[in-house]
Structures are given as C-alpha cells and as structure tokens.
Amino acid sequence: MLSTLSITNYALIDSLEVDFDKGFTVITGETGAGKSILLGGLSLVLGKRADLSSLRVKDEKCIIEGIFKIDTYGLQNFFEENDLDYDVNTVIRREILPSGKSRAFINDTPVTLDVLTKLGENLIDIHSQHQTMQLTENDFQLKLVDALANNQKRLAEYRKDLKTYRKAEKELQSLIDVQSTANKEQDYNSFLLEELEKAPLKVGVIEELEEEYEQLNNVELIMEQLSKGDQLFNDEQIGVLSLTTEMRQSLSKLVDFGSNYKELYQRVQSVFIELDDISSELQRLQEGVEADPKMLEEVNGKLQLLYNLLKKHNVSEISELITIKNDLADKVFETAHLDEKISLKTRELLDMESVLEGQSVVLRKKRNAIIPKLKSQLEADLALLGMPSASFEIVLNAIDTFTTTGMDELSFLFTANRGGSYGELKKVASGGELSRIMLVIKAILAKYEKLPTIMFDEIDTGVSGEISNRMADIMKDMSADLQVFSITHLPQVASKGSNHFKVFKTEGAERTMTNMKKLTTDERVVELAHMLGGKDLSDSALAHARQLLSPSLKV
Structure with missing residues (x-):
C-alpha cells in the first residue's frame, strides 16, 4: 500500500508530504484546487513520462517520492530479475531536472522508466475516465471471467507454452527464409566448393610447388653444374677426393710422433668422410635429374590454379582458402539438410499446437461454466446502484488463432433498459453507467484476485443521492482487503471514508500554492x-x- 507521498516543486505544489493508512481514504476539494496535480505527481512515481512544464520553479529540480509497503505483494522475483534491493518499505523517487532530463530510482538504485512502469502496475491501479474504456476491451473482459473461473494458474501455464510456441514459429520461419536464400545460392556455392576441393590446398603448398617448378624449369643448368661438381671431386689427377686421400695417407705416417700430428690426421679424416658423402650425394642427384616437360606443365598448372583462387577469393594465404572451403562445405551441407530441419520443426509446432488447443478447451469450459454466475452477479450489483433493468449478454466463441488469453473471443453486450437492444458497452452505456459497471467489476475482482492499491478518480461522476451512497459502500467493502482511495465531489462518498484528506489552494502575495491536509x-x-x-x-x-x-x- 501507499504509505507516504512527498512532492517538491511540482506544478502548484511547493512542498508536500502526506502519510496514508490502509482502508478507505477519500480526497475532496473544490474544482481547480489541485486534485489532478496530486494524481499527476503520483503518476510520475508510477512511470509516467515527465514534462519540464511540471516544474514550479524552473531552475530547481522537482522531486516526487512514494513509499510503498509491499510485504504481501509477492514482488521478490521482480526485484531479483531487475537487480534491485528488495525492501518491504520500498521507496520510489522521480527527479525532473531543470535541463528537462528525468531520473528514476527504486530504493536508491537508478532504473529505466520501463522497469518503473512495470513495478508501478503492481502497486497502484489509478482508475480514471480513460481506464473505464478498458471495459470495452476483450482482454479486460476475459480477465474478469478468468478471475471468477479461477483460471490464473491455467492461463500462466498456457502463456508459458504459447511463448515457447511463438519462439518455435520464429525459428521455423527463419529456417524457411534461410532455405529460400540458400536455394538460390546452392548451385554457386557447390561450384565454388568443388573448385576448391580440386585444388591441392594445404599450408605451404605454394612454396613447395614454386620450388619444384624452379627445379624442373632449370633442369639443364642443374645437370650441368652437378656434373661439373662430380668431376671436381672424382678426377684422378686433380679431383678433390684423390688429393684428400693422398693427404690422409701422408699424415697417417706421422700419427705416432705426437698428439698434435694425430689430431691433424683425424681432422683430415673427418674432411675426407664429409667430402666422400658429398660426392655420393652429387652422384645421386645426377641420377634423379632429368627433363620432364609434362611434369613442368602440371606443376605450373597447379600454381596458376592456386594463384587464380587466391585472387578470386581476394585473399593472400592458402590457410584463408581452406577456411573458405570449410565454410562453403558447411553451407552446402546445411542447405542439403534444411528440408529435414524444417520437417522436424513443423512436427514440433504441430505437437505444441495440440497442447495449446487442449489447454484452450479447458479454459473455455471453465469460462462457460462461470459466465451465468458473473451475469447474475453483475446485474444484481448494478440493480443496487440504480440500474434495475441492466442486463448483460455474455457469449464465448471459439476462434482458430492463439491469443494470450487462449482461443476464445468474448462477446460482452449490454442494455440498461428492459427489452432494449443489446450493444457494445462503448456504444450503448453512458459515462455514469460505465463508471458504475467498472466499480462493480473492480469489487468482484477484489474478491478473487490480490489487487494493488486502487485509486478511483471521480468514479461517482454523474450519480447522486442514494446511488452514490451505495457506490461508497462498495468501495468501503473493498477496502477491507486492500487500500482504496476515492477522489470525489459527493458528500455521501466522502462521509464513508476511514480517512479524509482535503486538497486546497492558498494564495500568497506572489503565487498560488496547492496543499493537502488530513481532516x-x-x-x-x-x-x-x-x-x-x-x-x-x-x-x-x-x-x-x-x-x-x-x-x-x-x-
């Protein structure tokens, strides 16, 4: 419930702080005294967008703060989900700065207006003339029926499943869209993939092929130089191996004359072994070198293919081509298996539809069972409010689409006169009649749902005398279970309040101010x-x- 409201520098309010109690509170005041200003300030606390014109003194900020006792509201999850500190006495503050910017806080934590609005919906229900038009909305009418039918848990389960279903619908449509695009690209992607798969893609392949190409392209020069090297090694007269052999034999005769001769011999021996190995390698390479124009053409072809692919895909490394090939392979595979995925998702949706349809049937049965009781209760309560001939025609029709309330459409028709033609509420009910109908509905809802604080803004407009007295009794009865406010011009209503506040203006030498006091x-x-x-x-x-x-x- 709302326990404290303080307003500073807002419209005609200089500074105001008011404490409220539970039960039925009435607020009165002359026309223009500022009751709408009070509602406007409270609306800011509940998330309404701020307006710079609200500032009383333009170069000072406006602060509006509400303290709410929320221990019975079951809002712990909301606070956890929004990373807010939970407190049974929760403080909501709005600040409007001279710059025009607005800030909102819940228990001193900055929040967005969206978060503030969602919390506000759970704290106060401000009933205004605008809200009366909710009576004409199908969802609001179904809410009343579902409250009496005790459908809240069933609806929560249905909406949870509907959310999953809608997500699956989007996934299916996404698959269909991907398939539509992929089918157009499939042939081209397959061609690119096949082209890359035929290429010898591996890291370092270009360097290997370029080396092989140079060897094949210069085979005569290589053969000539290898032959010359072999001749230099193996000539009988001046060959390197012959001379080294002769030196080794000469030094071998000195090894017994000292370690320095022995070491020199061993060094020559090592040189001889290395030179002999080089000679053998020269001979082996000569045997493996031969002209191969066909192989040269083949290697050149591979190189040109790789060069062209790098240019075609606008990359510089073979590793990038490998990545492109793998991506193309994934796309081709996915496209080839999209039909299967779409088929599986379609079957999944059909199963979900079956569950939702079953839930909708249960909701419909419960609704149809309670509608006669609701009709009787509405007509009986309205008779007490001076509408003895008021009659409703409430019909539930099945529809073939899923809505957030099931697969039903509610026809909620009304006539205020015996024998009169039934019509939609917004077309056949007057403002006073709509107010009385809304009050009765709120009173019925209060018996079946845990409602937040309710503030009725002149709901008694257009009625007087005994009828207003009965409306006041209804609001007072409601206040046994929740905090109820009524802004009223009628003494019959004002007299029933457990608490009575008056909004009034005071005129100073330079300005007029709005104040509020408990009487x-x-x-x-x-x-x-x-x-x-x-x-x-x-x-x-x-x-x-x-x-x-x-x-x-x-x-």
Whole structure:
C-alpha cells in the first residue's frame, strides 16, 4: 500500500508530504484546487513520462517520492530479475531536472522508466475516465471471467507454452527464409566448393610447388653444374677426393710422433668422410635429374590454379582458402539438410499446437461454466446502484488463432433498459453507467484476485443521492482487503471514508500554492457541510453532515 507521498516543486505544489493508512481514504476539494496535480505527481512515481512544464520553479529540480509497503505483494522475483534491493518499505523517487532530463530510482538504485512502469502496475491501479474504456476491451473482459473461473494458474501455464510456441514459429520461419536464400545460392556455392576441393590446398603448398617448378624449369643448368661438381671431386689427377686421400695417407705416417700430428690426421679424416658423402650425394642427384616437360606443365598448372583462387577469393594465404572451403562445405551441407530441419520443426509446432488447443478447451469450459454466475452477479450489483433493468449478454466463441488469453473471443453486450437492444458497452452505456459497471467489476475482482492499491478518480461522476451512497459502500467493502482511495465531489462518498484528506489552494502575495491536509472529525463535518450547501454554512447543512458522518465515526 501507499504509505507516504512527498512532492517538491511540482506544478502548484511547493512542498508536500502526506502519510496514508490502509482502508478507505477519500480526497475532496473544490474544482481547480489541485486534485489532478496530486494524481499527476503520483503518476510520475508510477512511470509516467515527465514534462519540464511540471516544474514550479524552473531552475530547481522537482522531486516526487512514494513509499510503498509491499510485504504481501509477492514482488521478490521482480526485484531479483531487475537487480534491485528488495525492501518491504520500498521507496520510489522521480527527479525532473531543470535541463528537462528525468531520473528514476527504486530504493536508491537508478532504473529505466520501463522497469518503473512495470513495478508501478503492481502497486497502484489509478482508475480514471480513460481506464473505464478498458471495459470495452476483450482482454479486460476475459480477465474478469478468468478471475471468477479461477483460471490464473491455467492461463500462466498456457502463456508459458504459447511463448515457447511463438519462439518455435520464429525459428521455423527463419529456417524457411534461410532455405529460400540458400536455394538460390546452392548451385554457386557447390561450384565454388568443388573448385576448391580440386585444388591441392594445404599450408605451404605454394612454396613447395614454386620450388619444384624452379627445379624442373632449370633442369639443364642443374645437370650441368652437378656434373661439373662430380668431376671436381672424382678426377684422378686433380679431383678433390684423390688429393684428400693422398693427404690422409701422408699424415697417417706421422700419427705416432705426437698428439698434435694425430689430431691433424683425424681432422683430415673427418674432411675426407664429409667430402666422400658429398660426392655420393652429387652422384645421386645426377641420377634423379632429368627433363620432364609434362611434369613442368602440371606443376605450373597447379600454381596458376592456386594463384587464380587466391585472387578470386581476394585473399593472400592458402590457410584463408581452406577456411573458405570449410565454410562453403558447411553451407552446402546445411542447405542439403534444411528440408529435414524444417520437417522436424513443423512436427514440433504441430505437437505444441495440440497442447495449446487442449489447454484452450479447458479454459473455455471453465469460462462457460462461470459466465451465468458473473451475469447474475453483475446485474444484481448494478440493480443496487440504480440500474434495475441492466442486463448483460455474455457469449464465448471459439476462434482458430492463439491469443494470450487462449482461443476464445468474448462477446460482452449490454442494455440498461428492459427489452432494449443489446450493444457494445462503448456504444450503448453512458459515462455514469460505465463508471458504475467498472466499480462493480473492480469489487468482484477484489474478491478473487490480490489487487494493488486502487485509486478511483471521480468514479461517482454523474450519480447522486442514494446511488452514490451505495457506490461508497462498495468501495468501503473493498477496502477491507486492500487500500482504496476515492477522489470525489459527493458528500455521501466522502462521509464513508476511514480517512479524509482535503486538497486546497492558498494564495500568497506572489503565487498560488496547492496543499493537502488530513481532516479532523470537526473539520470533516465542516467540509461535508460545504459540499452539501456551498460556501455558506447553515445549521441544516452541518446537521446533515454530522448525520452522514455518524456511521463512520462509530466504526
């Protein structure tokens, strides 16, 4: 419930702080006193967008703060999901800066207006003339039916499954869209993939082929130089091996004359072994070198293919071509298996549809079972509010699409006159009738749902006398289970409040200010007398005011 509201520098309000209690609170005041300003400030706390024109003093910030007691609201999950500190006495603050910027805080943590609005929907239900038009909306009408039918848990399960179904629908459509695009690209992707698969793609392949190409392209020069090297090694007269052999034999005769001769011999021996190995390698290479024009052409072809592929795909490394090939392979594979995926997802959706349809049938049965009771209760309650001939025609029709409320469409028709033609509420009900219908509906909902604080903004407009008295009784009865506010011009309603606040203006030398105060019993008598008889207080108006107030004083 709303326990405290403080407003600073907002419209005609300089500074205001008010504490509220549970039960039925009435707010009165002359037209133009500022009751709408109070509602506007409260709406800012609940997430309404701010307006720089709201600032009373333009170069000072406006601060509006509400303290809510929320221990019975079950909002712990909301606070966890939005990373907020939970407190049974939660403080919501809005600040409007002179720059025009607005800031919102929940328990001193900055939040977005979206988060604030969602929390506000769980804290206060401000009923205004605009909200009365909700009566004409199918979802609101179904909410009333479902409350009486105790369908809340079934609806929660249905909506959870519907969310999963909608996600699967999007996934299926995405697969179909991908298939549509992929089918157009499949032939081209397959061609590119086949072209890359035929190429000898491996890291370092270009370097290997370029080396092989140079060898094949210069085979005569290589053979000539290898032959010359072999001759230099193996000539009988001046060959390197012959001379080295002769040196080795000469030094071998000195090894016994000292370690220095022996070491020199061993070094020559090592040189001889290495030279002999080189000679053998020269001979082996000569045997393996031969002209091969066909192989040269083949190697050149591979190189040109790789050069062309690098240029075609606008890359510089073979590793990049390998990545492109793997990506193309994945695309071709995925496209080839999209039909199977689409088929599986379609079957999955059909199974989900079957579940949702079953849930919708259960919801419909429960709704149809409770509609006669709702019709009777609405008509009986409205009869007490001066509409004895009010009649509803409530029909539930099955539809073939899934909505957030099931597969039903509610026809909620009304006539205020016996024998009159039924029509849509917005077309056949007057403003006063709509207000009374909404009040009755809210009272019914309060018995079946845990509602937040309700604030009725002049819901009694267009009614008077005994009818307003009965409307006040309904609001007072509702306040046994929740905090109820009523902004009213009617003394019959004002007299039923457990608490009575008055909004009034004071005029200073330079400016007018709006204030609000809680009335004492004596002040309530005077206020009611003014509401009954105008500015001039007569003995009869005061007596009537005391009479109206006496039942509340006994409570």
